[in-house]
Structures are given as structure tokens and as C-alpha cells.
Amino acid sequence: MPGMSDALKAALRDRADAVESTLDLLIPEITDPEGRVFEAMRYSVLGGGKRLRPFLVLTTAEIFRVAERSALRTAAAVEMLHCYSLIHDDLPAMDNDDLRRGRPTCHRQYDEATAILAGDALLTRAFEVLAAETTHADPSVRCQLVSELARAAGPHGMVGGQMFDLLTERHGDTRDALDVAAITRMHQMKTGRIIGFSCMAGAILGKAPPQLRQALQAYAHDLGLAFQIVDDLLDVEGDPATMGKSQGKDAASGKVTFVTLLGLDRARDHARILGDQAISHLKVFDGEADLLRDVVQYVLDRKS
Numbered sequence: 001m002p003g004m005s006d007a008l009k010a011a012l013r014d015r016a017d018a019v020e021s022t023l024d025l026l027i028p029e030i031t032d033p034e035g036r037v038f039e040a041m042r043y044s045v046l047g048g049g050k051r052l053r054p055f056l057v058l059t060t061a062e063i064f065r066v067a068e069r070s071a072l073r074t075a076a077a078v079e080m081l082h083c084y085s086l087i088h089d090d091l092p093a094m095d096n097d098d099l100r101r102g103r104p105t106c107h108r109q110y111d112e113a114t115a116i117l118a119g120d121a122l123l124t125r126a127f128e129v130l131a132a133e134t135t136h137a138d139p140s141v142r143c144q145l146v147s148e149l150a151r152a153a154g155p156h157g158m159v160g161g162q163m164f165d166l167l168t169e170r171h172g173d174t175r176d177a178l179d180v181a182a183i184t185r186m187h188q189m190k191t192g193r194i195i196g197f198s199c200m201a202g203a204i205l206g207k208a209p210p211q212l213r214q215a216l217q218a219y220a221h222d223l224g225l226a227f228q229i230v231d232d233l234l235d236v237e238g239d240p241a242t243m244g245k246s247q248g249k250d251a252a253s254g255k256v257t258f259v260t261l262l263g264l265d266r267a268r269d270h271a272r273i274l275g276d277q278a279i280s281h282l283k284v285f286d287g288e289a290d291l292l293r294d295v296v297q298y299v300l301d302r303k304s
């Protein structure tokens, strides 16, 4: 991608490869009768995606000198949870999508029941991995990881945000009342909280002091919103990976997004301002957070 530093390019590639190998080990191919659910989990979790959330886990973990195995298992757990949300979001009862990461969605490749089970299994496997002693020797660290991820993913986080989103899509009256503050809150719940956990996990694993945790939280808040605004822009401008599916989707569905509320130019400016704000929170790291800074530009410039 033009403008991306060589260091970031290499880190994105290396970290994605390392997470892929970890996922491959944590979700094995098996031949028992339940093998089909493993196959569908592997289909959804391996070989695709930007791996942004694992990148954030691994990069913050590096700042706090966390052992590689702890960081990789945590990064893989977050990606499992993310993939569960994508599988369920694609189901006929939700977005009813045919394509994900340039391939048939899980329920198209297998069937609806298998896709529901594969999502459930990825969700539960994520917590199993975090709770295992192999992830961290200190039980209080493991407990914090489990509880923070549960809060980020549950009814006050991602699931609640998804409910909020579905209601506003289905009921025109609620939709008309949506303003920038309401949509910001919805996206903060739906995608921001998991991005927030991804930035915080390295700090939890590395037992970082509160001041640095707060800086990461503020960074993640602004990065997560910028990520979502870019997602809305891509839905309008077209994502090459899903061309024909997402182009003009928002206008056609009547869905309220940052773009429908602000217009293209102001939405782009808003994302840029949030990106600058995210970077400003990293000052406390004194140059130790260069990759976190560079990834902001990557998020703003992404095309898929």
C-alpha cells in the first residue's frame, strides 16, 4: 500500500503469519463425527482477513515485553471471537451475505446450522484459550483477560451494538432519530470495544501501569471510530474485495452511517481528525509505539 512504512508492512505480514500458524494449531483438523464443525471453524478463521485485531494485541504486547506465546494465544483468541461475529453477522437472520473475505460465507459454504455452531465454537474456544495456564502463569491476569473480553463482546459491547444496529435498520422511526452521537455510541459498542480489548490485552498481559492503560484506551477509542468511518466510506465508494455487493449498499438499504449523516467529505475529515487524535495519545510511550502510530494511517488508507 502506498505510503505504508516498510516496518509496518513487514510487521503486518509477519504478525498475520504468526497468528495464522497459532490458529492452525489451536483449531486442528479432526476426523471424528464433530469434525465438520472444526472444518467450518478453520474455513472461516484461516486464510483471510487483515488481522488488525491480532496485530494490535501483538504490537501492544511487544511494548510491555510480553512473552511471545502469551501474546500469540491472546491474539488468536481475539481473532476467533471476531470471526464468530462475522459468521453470525452474515447469517440470513442478520445481514444475509453471500461473500466474506472474497469467498462464500460460512453458511453458504456449509449450511446455516453448521455456521451457527462454528460461530458458537469459535466464541467458546476463544475463552478456553484465554483461560488456559499456557496463556499466562498468573491466574489474575487470565481472569482479567477473560472478563475484559466478555465485557467487550457481550450485551454492553459488541452484541448490544449489533442489537442496536438491527433495531435501527428495521424500524424507520428509531432510524430517523439517529444522530452522530447515537451512531458513534452504536459503533463504539459494536466494533470499538473489541478493538479496545485488542489494544488493552498486551497491557493486561504485561501488567502495565494505569497511566499507560488509559493512553491505550483513548488511542483505541479514536482508532476504532476512525476504522468504522472508513468502513462506511468503503461501503459507498466500493470495496474491491466485495465489489458489486457493497457498493451503494447504504443508500439502497436506507441504513444510517457516518457518510449518510455527514456526507463523504466531512466523514473523511472526521476520520482524519480521529486518526490524529489517536496518535496524540501515544506520546506517553516515547517512541516505543511507532507501529501503533503507523497503523493509524493504514486504517485510514485501507481499501478493504
Ligand code: GRG
Pocket: 048, 049, 050, 051, 052, 082, 085, 086, 088, 089, 094, 101, 158, 159, 162, 190, 191, 228, 231, 304
Ligand atoms: C453477530 C454478535 C454479532 C456481532 C456482529 C462485528 C460485527 C458485530 C459485525 C461485523 C459486520 C461488519 C461488516 C461490521 C463493520 C466493521 C467490521 C467489524 C468489519 C469487519 O472487520 P474487518 O474489516 O474484517 O477487520 P477482516 O475480514 O479484515 O477481519
